[in-house]
Amino acid sequence: MxxxxxxxxxxTMVSPAAAREMEKFNTTHYGNPSSLHGFGLDTRPELRKALDRIYRLIGAPDSDDVLITSGATEANNHVIKSVFMANLDTEASRGARKNHYITTNIEHPTVYKTFQYLEEIGARVTYLPCDKNGLISAEQVKAALTDQTALVSIMLANNEIGTILPLQEIAAACRRAGVLMHTDATQAIGKIPVNAQDLDVDYLSFSAHKFHGPKGVGGLYVRRGRRLEPLFHGGEQMANLRAGTLNVPGIIGMGVAAQEALDDxxxxxxxxxxxxxxxxxxxxxxxxxxxxxxxxxxxxxxxxxxxxxxxxxxxxxxxxxxxxxxxxxxxxxxxxxxxxxxxxxxxxxxxxxxxxxxxxxxxxxxxxxxxxxxxxxxxxxxxxxxxxxxxx
Ligand SMILES: Cc1ncc(COP(=O)(O)O)c(C=O)c1O
Structure with missing residues (x-):
């Protein structure tokens, strides 16, 4: 049948072109790009090409960062917990401690449950209710912002019903209030045009397998100058922001899928x-x-x-x-x-x-x-x- x-x-299904490229990087181009020998050096230009394609897909300028992660679960956890950690009452928080967060009641569990966890350890979280069509307005966000708000995290498109939220207006309200804005764009990328600069967000999460790339790889866009605490400590990969050997075949596959998604x-x-x-x-x-x-x-x-x-x-x-x-x-x-x-x-x-x-x-x-x-x-x-x- x-x-x-x-x-x-x-x-989504892994696109045949992405699968072919990944196969190459699993079998003949397996060098670790962090190594200084030929095997490692050979993978670097290919990795750069894949990253360029990923930057283009999400409309990120070269000056901004994209942290490669294991997917949107990690990207969402990373940014939310990072902002919380940066606001802990420590010397590193530079006295700028804020403890209020705004999200919605229709977020994916990777955002929703992360905020529930933060609540357990002392954060104050506002879950904005959506209307009967699954929409949240910029006015709701504006009304919820306080001088204690550290981060607003609102998805671009919902995974269950597909509703597209007015992120540009929401981000503009956050910008005016000087509050950091994150969007989980996992369900939007590859389905509608997504441009981190036009949206004017500080952080944006995505996952390759939602746009015909491989499973277990994705990323977190970080606008230039925005702070990010490492979630994993160890090696110096990703400018010390995410320790761990890079998933080269995954990144290559995500790059091919990113190019195709943009074209399609x-x-x-x-x-x-x-x-x-x-x-x-x-x-x-x-x-x-x-x-x-x-x-x-x-x-x-x-x-x-x-x-x-x-x-x-x-x-x-x-x-x-x-x-x-x-x-x-x-x-x-x-x-x-x-x-x-x-x-x-x-x-x-x-x-x-x-x-x-x-x-x-x-x-x-x-x-x-x-x-x-x-x-x-x-x-x-x-x-x-x-x-x-x-x-x-
Ligand atoms: C909106 C949204 N965010 C985050 C995720 C998590 O993605 P991943 O499992 O690839 O980490 C998903 C996956 O279902 C999703 O739909």
Whole structure:
């Protein structure tokens, strides 16, 4: 059975060109770039080329830094904990101790749980509530800023519903107030144009596997002059900000994927969106009692989060999987009970309906034939599950 991957907000397929380049760096170009011998020296220009491509993808000028990390989890943890550490009541904090943080109630767990941890160790955190479409306004941020605010961390695009937040306005409000601004841009990069300079943020996180690069590599953009404390101490890699031998094949693969993502942004905005809309319109017009989650307009072009009333999301995923279709839910299976998605609850969706939501996310590798196949099987699958739920 052919398998159709519609879970691209979780992990995209590694692009064939990125996979080929990585293979080379795993087998013949394996020198450690920190070494002074030929093997190491040979990898340096290639590494530089990959970094240049990554800088271009996120619109970072050469004067700013990009710290290569193991992904957005590390980048998010690094920047948030770094700002907290820099504000500890030590001599190094230069007396500028601030202890208030602003984030939102729809952040990815890598941001949300990091702030929860900071709260446990003494930080004060404001979690801004989103509106029913999953949007947060610059006015909300402005109203929450205080002279004690050390950092605002707000995502650019949401991973469950695809909503795109007004980051430029939010960052401008932070800039005016002299407060540092971080954005988790993981879900936006490769789907919409992202330019760290235009956004005017201080820090920006990303992960390669969301734009057809390899898993386990990503980065943290750091605007020139912004402070960053190391999270890992040890070697002198990354200007002493992140000790550890560089993941050369990963960085090379991320570079190739970055170039392709930049080249294909227009395709995302047109073809990927057309296919997503085709699936969405079919569902809205042909299946009764469905509810679209997130903002219909301000949304990444590949994401469709939709709840099918009286059709349990996990059961739907299972049935789709039987037919070769891989989608996902916002729900996570907690150890004892099925927890509903925090993001969907933040939209004000009731708990029962949030369990009925499914996310289909496309990529530039999704074909029209695949979407037609999904359209051909979905109504019968929903009908069957609804009949079971009604006890017919
Ligand atoms: C918005 C967002 N932030 C952070 C992450 C974490 O990325 P990684 O697991 O690659 O570190 C993800 C991954 O799902 C994400 O969607």
């Amino acid at each position: 052919k398998r159709i991957y519609l879970d691209n907000n979780a992990t 942004l227009n395709y995302e905005a047109t073809e990927v969106k057309r296919l997503r809309d085709k699936l969405e319109n079919f569902i809205l017009q042909n299946i009764p009692d469905v509810f679209l989650n997130g903002d219909k307009q301000k949304r990444t072009p590949n994401t469709l989060n939709i709840a099918f009333k009286d059709c349990e999301g996990e059961a739907l995923l299972w049935d789709l999987n039987e037919r070769g279709i891989a989608a996902s839910t916002g729900s996570a299976c907690a150890s004892e009970e099925l927890e509903s998605s925090r993001v969907l609850r933040a939209l004000g969706i009731d708990k029962a309906l949030s369990h009925m939501a499914v996310r289909f996310s496309l990529s530039r590798f999704t074909t029209e034939k695949e979407i037609d196949y999904v359209i051909s099987v979905l109504p019968a699958v929903i009908k069957r599950l609804r009949e079971i739920s009604e006890g017919k």
